[in-house]
Amino acid sequence: NAGVTQTPKFQVLKTGQSMTLQCAQDMNHNSMYWYRQDPGMGLRLIYYSASEGTTDKGEVPNGYNVSRLNKREFSLRLESAAPSQTSVYFCASSPGGVTGNYGYTFGSGTRLTVV
Amino acid sequence: SQQGEEDPQALSIQEGENATMNCSYKTSINNLQWYRQNSGRGLVHLILIRSNEREKHSGRLRVTLDTSKKSSSLLITASRAADTASYFCATAPISSNTGKLIFGQGTTLQVKP
Numbered sequence: 670n671a672g673v674t675q676t677p678k679f680q681v682l683k684t685g686q687s688m689t690l691q692c693a694q695d696m697n698h699n700s701m702y703w704y705r706q707d708p709g710m711g712l713r714l715i716y717y718s719a720s721e722g723t724t725d726k727g728e729v730p731n732g733y734n735v736s737r738l739n740k741r742e743f744s745l746r747l748e749s750a751a752p753s754q755t756s757v758y759f760c761a762s763s764p765g766g767v768t769g770n771y772g773y774t775f776g777s778g779t780r781l782t783v784v
Numbered sequence: 785s786q787q788g789e790e791d792p793q794a795l796s797i798q799e800g801e802n803a804t805m806n807c808s809y810k811t812s813i814n815n816l817q818w819y820r821q822n823s824g825r826g827l828v829h830l831i832l833i834r835s836n837e838r839e840k841h842s843g844r845l846r847v848t849l850d851t852s853k854k855s856s857s858l859l860i861t862a863s864r865a866a867d868t869a870s871y872f873c874a875t876a877p878i879s880s881n882t883g884k885l886i887f888g889q890g891t892t893l894q895v896k897p
Contacts, residue, residue, distance in 0.1 A: 700882070711890055714884060717884050719883070765883055769884065772829030
């Protein structure tokens with residue numbers, strides 16, 4: 670099925686451990702995004718990639734890094750996990766463009782707990 | 785900071801009734817979008833309304849946009865138990881040249897059978 674695939678779906682980390690969240694889309698979309706969702710906070714943008722070869726910081730980038738590996742894949746890395754990074758992480762993609770006149774397609778999320 | 789703010793935060797209605805959710809935003813936009821999120825799932829795009837549009841329909845959904853008041857509403861008519869979900873508005877600010885969206889905090893809708 671076409672869409673956005675995120676792995677893993679669940680993860681428990683110890684404080685200080687590192688991990689990479691993987692995201693892949695098969696819709697030939699140009700733009701990809703990483704959001705985190707916390708109770709009462711809605712979705713907050715961590716990083717985005719407007720097109721292959723570019724990445725930019727969003728609203729809450731501290732503690733994260735990203736890699737746009739190719740047009741299909743956009744990974745999010747936590748170098749040294751902290752309890753404040755406990756959250757649900759969503760990857761999304763869209764055809765892109767400066768006006769953003771396209772809906773996003775979201776993955777099913779990664780539920781991360783840092784203990 | 786969040787661009788969009790939904791109102792109410794929570795809404796509980798009976799099946800068959802209409803549900804109205806509102807969204808206010810702060811800056812000029814290219815478009816405004818509504819998404820649905822079922823419990824434990826990802827967000828699903830429902831409808832997009834451009835800044836030069838005032839009303840848009842999709843099935844049982846009706847969206848209005850008032851750019852002078854910087855507000856939008858989502859109306860779900862003849863609600864069903866399956867409409868139980870959280871609904872988010874998202875805006876594409878004109879100031880962004882990358883089309884990224886800013887999401888509000890959402891409205892949780894419960895439709896009782």
